[in-house]
Amino acid sequence: MKRYCRNTDFSEIGTSGQEMLSKSRAVIVGVGALGGVIATNLARAGIGKITLCDNDTIDIHNLQRQILYDEGDVGSQKLTTAVDNLRDMNSEIKIEGIQEHLNAKNASRIIGSSDIVIDGTDKMEPRYIMNRYCVEKGIPYVYGGVLASYGMTFNIVPDATPCLECVFPKTKEFDKLPTCSEIGIVNTVPMIIGSIQATEAIKILIGANYSKELIIYDVWIHSFDKVPIKKREDCCVCG
């Protein structure tokens, strides 16, 4: 336990919390900017089993913010590089890689037996799939999204919080939202939002009090908002 003594010395985690983390399985969908920060934090914190899911290759413009990748990795699969780097970080935990994009058909196989699902994607479609699957199966899901100078995160805990579609109802326009490839991203934003997601995941896994509000942080103007979200009665997922 010496490895995790800074965790266990923190009274809110303690030895019992650390043991719970060591027995937990987290699935991180997407290992880009957010996913890299989430995976790094959870691997170092000693989450017992981490499953990564991604099917992209590393591009030179990823290096600005995707902390698991270096110049020599450009052109390689994100998944294999991420798994190798995380195993170097912590050889005492299990790291598994699934080289697929999450979809409605493979969701059960990829996230079915997890204790928590954490969002490292940059698209709404897989988020809606994670949200629906996790609500149905009673698995906590930590949403995160970043764009330009700000990011958001929200914990979806079945029977305890509203769901993602209560916050962002699915419309025909959801795939037309602006993306980082169009309006850019300040590279510190995913570090902050991914770290908040990892912290919330740890809190949920050990049964500590987690955030029930939509957290919005803007690094350019330093605004930090916690927005209360109400369950929508007519939500097609959790209503």
Ligand SMILES: [Zn+2]
């Ligand atoms: Zn809902």
